[in-house]
Structures are given as structure tokens and as C-alpha cells.
Amino acid sequence: MNLMSGEKKILIFVHNFYEELELHYPRIRLIEEGYKVHVAGPESDTTYEGKNGYPCKSDVAIQNMSADDFDGLVIPGGYAPDKLRTMPKALELTRKFDEQGKLVAFICHAGWVPASAGILKGRKCTSYHAIKDDVINAGADWSDEPVVVDKNLVSSRMPKDLPVFCRSILKILA
Numbered sequence: 001m002n003l004m005s006g007e008k009k010i011l012i013f014v015h016n017f018y019e020e021l022e023l024h025y026p027r028i029r030l031i032e033e034g035y036k037v038h039v040a041g042p043e044s045d046t047t048y049e050g051k052n053g054y055p056c057k058s059d060v061a062i063q064n065m066s067a068d069d070f071d072g073l074v075i076p077g078g079y080a081p082d083k084l085r086t087m088p089k090a091l092e093l094t095r096k097f098d099e100q101g102k103l104v105a106f107i108c109h110a111g112w113v114p115a116s117a118g119i120l121k122g123r124k125c126t127s128y129h130a131i132k133d134d135v136i137n138a139g140a141d142w143s144d145e146p147v148v149v150d151k152n153l154v155s156s157r158m159p160k161d162l163p164v165f166c167r168s169i170l171k172i173l174a
Contacts, residue, residue: 008071008173009036010103013090013113014058019078020050021159022107026074029166035173040065042087051078063089067096072173077108077128077158085116095119098152103172105154107165111135114153124148125155 010030014023023039030037041048041058048056067073073094075081084090094117097104106114111127112134114120121139126148136142146161147154147168154172156165 008034009038009069010072010074010173011065011070011093012037012039012074012076013062013080013084014039014041014048014056014076015080015083016048017051017079017083018048018056018076019080019108019159020052020054020056021162022076022078022110023050023056024054025159025162026076026105026166026169029170030074033170035071038065038070048080062087062093065089065093067093067100067102070097070102072103072105072169073097074169075104075106075110075113077106077110079109081106081110081112085112091117101152103152103154103169105165105169105172107156107161108158111140111155114138115140119153123153124150125153126157127155128157 038059040060040062044061046058098119108128115138124141127135147156147164154168
């Protein structure tokens with residue numbers, strides 16, 4: 001374990017109809033490695049329902065967050081990213097993390113958020129095949145691989161890619 005990891009903080013977005021595995025698997029892996037993980041939703045201390053009915057309670061409100069206070073951002077998929085990409089503050093945070101060269105990790109449908117934030121142009125990434133056109137139209141070089149790393153961006157396609165997604169996240173944060 002990285003001895004400095006206890007000092008690092010990660011932000012994870014949540015909204016209704018998030019993909020449970022894509023939020024909880026990275027959250028638990030990061031906590032196991034000593035990272036302080038904050039789950040941010042539209043409202044703090046609010047329970048959001050996953051696609052399969054599993055709840056997740058937010059610690060903080062997206063509106064009150066600053067990229068300056070965190071070492072990375074993880075965006076789970078499901079249908080939550082379609083809601084998150086309509087939130088100006090979620091897009092601003094995503095842009096700020098990228099501008100600062102900090103981790104921006106997204107999986108499955110979560111590619112909608114960095115696409116709407118305008119950070120994919122000229123970058124290599126992957127996503128769930130159903131949003132491939134959206135990611136390409138945002139200027140990305142899309143590739144059908146379990147994980148794609150482009151500098152600070154880490155992207156994956158679906159829940160079965162979570163082991164390699166999380167390993168790549170931890171490498172970027174090391």
C-alpha cells in the first residue's frame with residue numbers, strides 16, 4: 001500500500017439509476033488502499049437509487065465541491081451520467097480535474113459526462129458501445145478495449161472490465 005495514499009481524497013459522482021457495481025467496486029478498492037472517498041450527488045446526505053434498486057447515500061453535494069480539494073474523480077455509469085451531464089457544476093468539476101492533470105476515471109455510460117464537459121477532443125478512450133457515437137462526436141479516438149488510459153483519463157466499457165479499470169486507477173494515483 002502507498003503510505004501517502006491515506007492523504008489522498010477521491011470524489012465519486014452519484015445520481016439516481018447509477019450502475020451499482022461501477023460505483024461500489026472502485027469505492028471499496030480505493031478505501032482498501034487507504035484513500036478517503038467522498039460520494040457527491042446533487043444533494044448532500046441524500047439517498048440515490050441504483051439501476052437495480054441498491055441505494056447509495058451521498059456524503060456531499062456536487063455544488064459544494066472543488067477539484068482543488070481532491071486527487072481524482074470517478075464517474076460510474078448506468079443512467080446517472082445522463083442526469084449528471086445536465087448539471088453545470090458536475091461538468092465544471094470534470095473540466096477542472098482534467099485541467100489540473102488529476103485522475104478522471106469513467107466507465108460505461110459515464111463517458112457522457114466528459115463528452116459534455118468538452119474534455120475528450122483528441123483524447124483516446126473507450127465506453128459502452130451504445131454511446132460510442134456520442135464519444136466520437138465529442139472528438140475522442142474511441143477504442144473497444146477493456147481499459148484505455150490517456151494521461152490522466154482512465155476509461156472502461158462495462159462492469160466486467162472493473163478489475164482492470166481499478167488497477168489502472170490505482171496506477172494513475174500512485
